[in-house]
Structures are given as C-alpha cells and as structure tokens.
Amino acid sequence: MVALVTGGSRGIGARTALTLARRGWDVAISYREREADAEAVVEACREAGRRAVAVRADVAVEADLVALFGAVDDRLGRLNVLVNNAGIVPPLGRVEDYTAARLEQVLAVNVAGPFLAAREAVRRMSTAHGGRGGVIVNVSSRAAALGAPGEYVDYAASKAAIDAMTLGLAREVAGEGIRVVGVSPGLIDTEIHAPGRLDRLGHTPPLGRPGTPAEVADAIAWLVSDEASYVTGSTLDISGGR
Ligand code: NAP
DSSP: OEEEESSOSSHHHHHHHHHHHHTTOEEEEEESSOHHHHHHHHHHHHHTTSOEEEEEOOTTOHHHHHHHHHHHHHHTOSOOEEEEOOOOOOOSOOGGGOOHHHHHHHHIIIIIHHHHHHHHHHHHHOGGGTOOOEEEEEEOOTHHHHOOTTTOHHHHHHHHHHHHHHHHHHHHHGGGTEEEEEEEEOSBSSTTSOTTHHHHHTTOSTTSSOBOHHHHHHHHHHHHSGGGTTOOSOEEEESTTO
C-alpha cells in the first residue's frame, strides 16, 4: 500500500509519513527546498521497515506535480493514498496591505496545488479509469472557520476553498472507489508559525496547549484506514476545541 504526502520534509507532513510507515504503508514525500530534512524522514520510514522515497516538487508548479506522481508510479507502484499537506502561511498582515503577488502565491500553493494533485490521484485511483480506489486527505485549517483577522485572511480563505474541494470532490468520485476527507488542525507546534506566535497563542485553545504533529498524523492515519470506510466529504477538527 502506497501513500504520497506532499510537504513531508518537516512538521505535520513529516510526522504523517512516519506514522503511516509505522502502520505498514510505503511512503513517498515531496518537499520544496529542505532536501536533508526530507532524506531524514525517508530514513526514519525505512527504519520502520517500509519503502520510502523523497522527491523535490513545488506543488505550485504543475510540471513538478506531474513528475512527482510519475516518480511515485515508477518507484513505489500503484498509489492508494494522497495526503495534500504542503501549505504556506503568508506574512502576518491586514487585507488593506495585500499585494497581487502575495495572493497568487498563497492560492497557487494552498489551492491550485492540492487541486492538481487531486487530479493526478483521481486519474490513478478512480475505478472509472481502471484504478482500484483510494483515499485523498486534504489538510485544511481551523483558520477556514475563524477567518484569521489581522493575520492572514487570505490563508483562511485558501483553506475554506480546500474544505469545499473536500466536499465536492468526495461527492464527485464517491461512486469510483475514492474517499475524500479533510483534517482541520488548530495551533500545531511546527515551524510554520511566525516567530513568537505559538508562545503568544499556544495556551489559548480550550485544551490549554498547542497540538503536536503526531496528534494530527494519528487522525490522518485513521481517516485513510478501513476503519473510516464510511467517512467521506467531511473534515475533522483537530484543534483542542479552538
Ligand atoms: P511546515 O512545518 O512549515 O512544513 C511545511 C511543509 O510543506 C514542508 O515540508 C515544506 O517543504 C512543504 N512546502 C511548503 N511549500 C511547498 C511547496 N510550494 N511545494 C512543496 N512543498 C512545500 O508546516 P506545517 O505546520 O507542518 O503545515 C502543514 C499543513 O498543515 C499546511 O497545509 C498548513 O497550512 C496546515 N496547518 C498547519 C497548522 C499549524 O498550526 N502548524 C494549523 C492548521 C493547518 P520544505 O521543508 O522543503 O520547505
């Protein structure tokens, strides 16, 4: 069984790759820049006894994504799971200061990338194309519901777009053996946050602390398992009540 995790060199994606490997999945991860980190994740997955590969691929570049899926076909075989995890937050700021370049980048990485990755996955998984089904997991954010005022409303909007994709694509391919689900993390302890943000806000969720990448990864591992076989179109909050 083969899973591809985009943005698997660190943070939630890295931990998801390792968790899946420990549960018996062969794993491909993609990354943008941090090759050494990606190779360390691959090594940890191999130590868990699974096949693992890392491929440099910018999810904002269609040709990179097409090549990424081709590399997974060649090196690991038939894809069963896609975790659309790679994402960015733009610098903290107010809408009145946004530039077109900022918006293009956020939407290219957080929306167009996951859509095109989902396209590649559906072409391989759909029983309508001779595939044998699979699961697509979209990593959204609680920001989609909270709006992220004064921080990054554009990021929140990009994740709301992903939630709509989860619902719509799930219904589109439900009869073709594919489940599409999402997770919506709150404040998770990774490098994505601006300096000091976690210190400032980490205690504010009702559970009183930030979450860990492992807590998100465990939820993803359940969602892709047969235990979640009747779950599609829904997005699970993992936010300590935030
Ligand atoms: P992170 O620690 O900053 O890691 C981001 C990962 O994505 C890295 O592996 C990075 O690769 C990769 N990446 C970034 N831009 C990319 C691109 N254009 N193409 C390919 N890969 C790219 O982030 P994280 O906190 O784990 O976040 C993972 C996902 O969870 C994101 O979608 C994020 O929006 C979402 N999320 C996070 C939180 C949180 O509090 N942490 C909360 C809600 C949602 P390199 O290492 O090569 O740069």
